[in-house]
Amino acid sequence: MQTLPRRLAVAIIVAVVVVFLSIKLNAFRDYQIAEIAVEVTAVAGITVLTGLSGQISLGNAAFMAIGAYTTALVLLHLNWPFYLVLVIAAAVTAVAGAIVGIAAARLHGPYLAGATLLLGVALPSVALAYPGIFGGEQGLNVTFTTPAFLGVNFPPTRWQAWVTAAVALIVLVLLANLTHSRIGRNWRAVRDNEVAAALDGINVAAARVRAFVVSAASAGLAGALLAIITGTVAPGGFTLTLSIALLTAAVIGGLGSLPGALWGSLVIVLVPTYVTDVATSHGLSSTVGANIPVAAYGVVLILVMLVFPHGIQGGLLRLISAFLGTNQKSRTGRTAPPPHVTPSADQAPASQHEKEGSS
Amino acid sequence: MVEFLQFTLSGVVFGMIYAAIALSLVLIWRGTRLLNFAQGGMAMLTTYVAIEVIYHTHSYWAGFVVALAAGLLLGAASELTVIRPTAGKPELNSVIVTIGLLILLEGLAGIFFGAQYRSFPAAFSVTGLKVGSTPLGVSRFDVFTVAAVLATTLILAVTFRYTTAGLRMRAAAFNATIARLSGIRVARVLTVGWALAGLLGALAGVLVSPSTFLYPNSMDAIFVLGFTAAVIGGLDSPVGAVVGGLLLGIVLNYVAGYLNSNLTSLVALGILVAVLMIRPNGLFAGARLRRV
Numbered sequence: 001m002q003t004l005p006r007r008l009a010v011a012i013i014v015a016v017v018v019v020f021l022s023i024k025l026n027a028f029r030d031y032q033i034a035e036i037a038v039e040v041t042a043v044a045g046i047t048v049l050t051g052l053s054g055q056i057s058l059g060n061a062a063f064m065a066i067g068a069y070t071t072a073l074v075l076l077h078l079n080w081p082f083y084l085v086l087v088i089a090a091a092v093t094a095v096a097g098a099i100v101g102i103a104a105a106r107l108h109g110p111y112l113a114g115a116t117l118l119l120g121v122a123l124p125s126v127a128l129a130y131p132g133i134f135g136g137e138q139g140l141n142v143t144f145t146t147p148a149f150l151g152v153n154f155p156p157t158r159w160q161a162w163v164t165a166a167v168a169l170i171v172l173v174l175l176a177n178l179t180h181s182r183i184g185r186n187w188r189a190v191r192d193n194e195v196a197a198a199l200d201g202i203n204v205a206a207a208r209v210r211a212f213v214v215s216a217a218s219a220g221l222a223g224a225l226l227a228i229i230t231g232t233v234a235p236g237g238f239t240l241t242l243s244i245a246l247l248t249a250a251v252i253g254g255l256g257s258l259p260g261a262l263w264g265s266l267v268i269v270l271v272p273t274y275v276t277d278v279a280t281s282h283g284l285s286s287t288v289g290a291n292i293p294v295a296a297y298g299v300v301l302i303l304v305m306l307v308f309p310h311g312i313q314g315g316l317l318r319l320i321s322a323f324l325g326t327n328q329k330s331r332t333g334r335t336a337p338p339p340h341v342t343p344s345a346d347q348a349p350a351s352q353h354e355k356e357g358s359s
Numbered sequence: 360m361v362e363f364l365q366f367t368l369s370g371v372v373f374g375m376i377y378a379a380i381a382l383s384l385v386l387i388w389r390g391t392r393l394l395n396f397a398q399g400g401m402a403m404l405t406t407y408v409a410i411e412v413i414y415h416t417h418s419y420w421a422g423f424v425v426a427l428a429a430g431l432l433l434g435a436a437s438e439l440t441v442i443r444p445t446a447g448k449p450e451l452n453s454v455i456v457t458i459g460l461l462i463l464l465e466g467l468a469g470i471f472f473g474a475q476y477r478s479f480p481a482a483f484s485v486t487g488l489k490v491g492s493t494p495l496g497v498s499r500f501d502v503f504t505v506a507a508v509l510a511t512t513l514i515l516a517v518t519f520r521y522t523t524a525g526l527r528m529r530a531a532a533f534n535a536t537i538a539r540l541s542g543i544r545v546a547r548v549l550t551v552g553w554a555l556a557g558l559l560g561a562l563a564g565v566l567v568s569p570s571t572f573l574y575p576n577s578m579d580a581i582f583v584l585g586f587t588a589a590v591i592g593g594l595d596s597p598v599g600a601v602v603g604g605l606l607l608g609i610v611l612n613y614v615a616g617y618l619n620s621n622l623t624s625l626v627a628l629g630i631l632v633a634v635l636m637i638r639p640n641g642l643f644a645g646a647r648l649r650r651v
Contacts, residue, residue, distance in 0.1 A: 039536040065396055106639040110394050114590030118631055121583050124625035129621040240579060244396075244458055251455045291469030291575075300462025302441050305456050309498070 001096045007176050018165040022158045029231065030157035032269060037164035038225045039265035041171050043249045044258055045218030050247065051256030052179060053211030054191030055104070058118030060219045060246050065238035067093045067129070067220030068227040072140040082144065082228065087226035090217045097216020101209035120243040124235035139234025142227045160229045167225055171218055176258055178214065187211055205325065219246075252304050254313025263312040267304075268325045272297050365496025366616040367609055372501040374608020375508040376567045380585025381592065381600035382512060383559035388594045389532040390552035392450075397437065399582025402463035402564030405429040406573055407472050409565055410479055419482050426449040426561045434557020438550045448558055468575040476577075479568035504566045511562060512601065515555065528552060584611075587627055591634050591640025602642065606630070 022030050048054050067089040072198050090309040100119065104112055127134035128344050131225060134140065146159040178184055186207045199202050227233045253264025275293035306313035372460040380398060387395045408429045413422035441460055445453040483499035519525035530538040539545050563585070564578060571577055588607050592599020610630060611623045634642060 005439055048449070077645050100461070103636070107635055108639070110388070110594055111590055111640060112636055113394065115383070115628075115635060116584055117583060118587055118624065118628045121580075122628040125621050129619055129625070166582055240583065241615055248458055249456055251451050254453060255449070288470050291466045293466075294469060295463050295466025298459045298461070299464065301459030302456050305448070305452045305459065306444050 003180065004171075004177065007173050009175050022161040022165075025080065027155055027157040031157065031159045033161040034157065034164040034229045034274070036224070036265050036269045037161070037168040037248075038222050038229065039249060039269055041164075041168045041225065042219045042246050042263050043253070043261040043265050044172055044175050045215035045222070046246050046250040047253075047258055047261045048175060048179065048187070049211050049257060050216035050250060051260075052184060052191060053208055055208060055211060056109070056247070057116045057215065058101045058113050058240075058243050059100075059116035059123075060215065060248060061238040061240070061243035062120045062123035063093045063096060063216040063219035064115075064223030064226065064242065065124050065233075065235070066096050066216075067222075067223030067234045069134060070220070071224040071227040073133075073235040074101040074144050075142055075144075076140060082163075085226050085283070086221060090221050092215050093220025094217040094225070094286070096220075097213040098209060100216065101211070101212025105208050106129065106210065117240070117243070120238075121240055124238045127235040129263070131214055135234070137235065139232055139237075142231050142233060144228045144231065154288035164225045164229060167221060171221060172258055172261075175214070175218070179258070183207075183210065248301060252311055254311030254315075257311075257313040260311050260313035263316075267300065267312070268297075271300055282358065285330075361493055362544065362616070365494065366612045368497045368608035370503065370612030371605060372497060372504050372608070373612060374568075374605035375505045376563050376581065376604075377588040377607050378604025379508045379511070379559050379563035380582060381604050382515075382597055383556035383563070384589045385557040385587060385592075385594055385597055385600045386515075386552050386559070388589075389538075389615075390549050391438075391442065391453075392527070393442070393453050394457070395553075395556065396454065396582075397460035397464060398466075398556065398560050398585070399578035401430065401433050401437070402560035402581075403573070403575065404464050404468055405433060405557075405576075406479065406564035406568050407562035410477060410573060411472075413480060419480055422484070423565055426565050427558050428562025430557040430559075430564075431554045432557070434560075435550050435554040437557070438553035439600045442553070443546070443549075450590040453513035461584075465575045472575075474575060475485055476572040476574045479573050481569040500569065507566060509564060511559065512570055512597070513557075513598075516597065524551075571594040584627065584638045587631055591631060591641060594645035596641070596643035599641055599643030624640070 018033060022033055025033075032228050042060060045063075046057060046060060049060075070089045070092045071278030072090055074080055076081075080088075082356050084141055087319075100116075104115060107115055127139065128136055144156075146154050146156050146162070150159065179187075186197070186202045187210075189200065189302045190204050190207045197207075222240075226237070230237070250261060251264070252267055253262065254260030272293040275296045276289065304312065310318075380402070383398055384395060387393060387398075406425045409422035409426035411422075412425045413419055416422070437460060445456050464514060481500040483503050485498045485500050487496045487498055488502070503577050519529060527538070527543045528548050530541065530543055530593075531545045532552075535545050538548075539577065563581065567581055568577065571581070584607055585604070588603035589600050590603070591606065592601070592603030607627060607630065611627060614620075614623050614626045638644060
């Protein structure tokens with residue numbers, strides 16, 4: 001089958017499964033489906049940025065914040081239909097991504113990590129500095145109602161699960177097409193060797209900025225969805241922890257692979273809830289019960305990275321190829337990320353020369 | 360004018376704390392080419408150890424010394440248990456491992472010490488010093504803070520420059536393969552580097568906690584600014600770490616004092632972007648060759 005129809009078919013199958021699950025499961029699980037969909041949308045942005053173009057971001061929560069506040073403000077002041085609001089949120093964050101991408105185009109490795117980290121920490125504080133517009137610490141409320149044709153008794157969490165899952169699937173299909181187009185190939189070329197890419201006539205700076213735009217738009221959409229499902233937008237929702245969780249999910253799932261974005265999102269949404277359930281069912285005190293998932297989550301991150309260096313997707317592909325025999329080897333090789341993913345790997349030898357001068 | 364002096368002096372105090380964190384990151388970066396995101400978490404945990412020791416022995420200095428020792432141990436233990444196995448794996452993996460370690464440490468602190476804010480004692484008086492009748496905006500303890508960080512930095516610098524152990528560490532950071540061929544046990548040197556970084560972090564934790572309170576996330580903000588200081592200075596340069604820390608400490612103190620304390624992180628971002636626009640590898644980065 002052709003790739004585009006195949007991706008669409010997969011998306012439709014997943015959509016049917018989500019609809020089926022959302023009807024079978026209770027409201028809390030529906031909310032979790034929505035949470036996972038939000039997470040996947042944002043993590044897919046990291047997959048493109050870090051996994052494909054080789055630029056690390058520890059500040060994508062800032063783009064989520066921009067998308068979420070845009071949604072809240074447009075709904076509050078203009079009251080436009082939500083699908084239009086989503087488009088506006090994506091457009092606004094894409095512009096923000098272009099600005100950040102241009103500023104970051106010369107930065108690599110830890111320098112880019114530092115700049116984006118501080119962006120993620122600093123941007124939410126704008127809301128605190130201008131409480132008149134952004135509502136300060138309390139933030140803004142977002143009202144999102146189920147459409148009339150579904151009837152008054154339709155559970156709102158189920159509608160939210162549908163909307164978020166639909167957006168997440170559309171984003172994933174679009175990104176899958178993008179990564180296999182010329183744009184995606186250019187990203188990988190820039191990631192693997194900037195000089196060689198430039199010699200091949202690729203505009204390296206433009207490719208890097210483009211990755212930031214796409215990543216920011218995904219994060220902005222995720223932020224808009226988050227605003228809709230939580231009903232509120234406040235600076236406390238877009239912390240350093242969120243930015244780190246997004247990168248973590250992308251790496252845990254398998255950096256550079258869109259299915260990996262899904263596995264990573266499942267881990268970071270479901271593992272903490274699952275461990276909390278186990279802890280409380282064993283009658284642990286609330287402080288201990290609240291912190292065991294945190295500690296366990298840390299252990300899971302460390303173990304996955306040590307046992308599956310290429311993330312869950314890499315591990316799955318390895319298991320499949322071991323199961324089917326050697327004829328699948330080439331597939332593993334193609335999908336698993338290369339050993340040196342960040343540009344700083346290429347810089348390590350260079351910086352040794354630098355130390356020669358300084359020491 | 361008095362206000363300006365006060366803001367400057369107390370800015371220097373915060374700057375030295377950021378510098379301590381930045382130095383610990385530089386130590387690890389030079390040795391392992393890795394950003395240790397768990398640095399703040401390690402400092403938080405050792406400060407909890409200090410608070411428990413102080414509570415049981417009623418001696419501040421016992422707690423202080425135990426915290427530093429715990430920092431050494433925690434640094435070495437982290438390197439041996441979780442960092443070393445990531446060698447040879449994709450580079451981001453070790454970053455995620457340090458993030459996992461940070462989350463694990465914060466979880467453990469929550470389990471054993473609870474989430475409530477705890478006040479941490481200071482070694483000396485925290486009432487402001489005066490020259491004549493002019494308040495300086497800093498206390499005896501602040502002076503101790505600056506002195507302690509400066510002393511530790513100098514001891515480290517002298518060790519690196521003039522001792523055999525220091526030479527080994529520089530050799531291992533400069534070129535691991537050649538160092539190994541010269542008979543240096545590079546792996547052990549890396550462990551020592553992590554231990555020293557743990558000590559510096561522990562020092563920063565003990566020194567900053569009287570003014571921030573102690574809770575499982577209490578070092579997050581300090582870590583972010585320490586990281587920023589290290590990036591501004593250039594991650595390879597210890598001098599850059601100190602300069603970056605002081606620059607951030609003083610400027611952010613002016614912003615909080617004269618403008619609005621909600622703007623400090625935005626201004627920090629502004630400084631960082633401005634510095635990196637002009638020097639993409641930090642203020643004190645040497646001439647950089649790019650491998651083709």
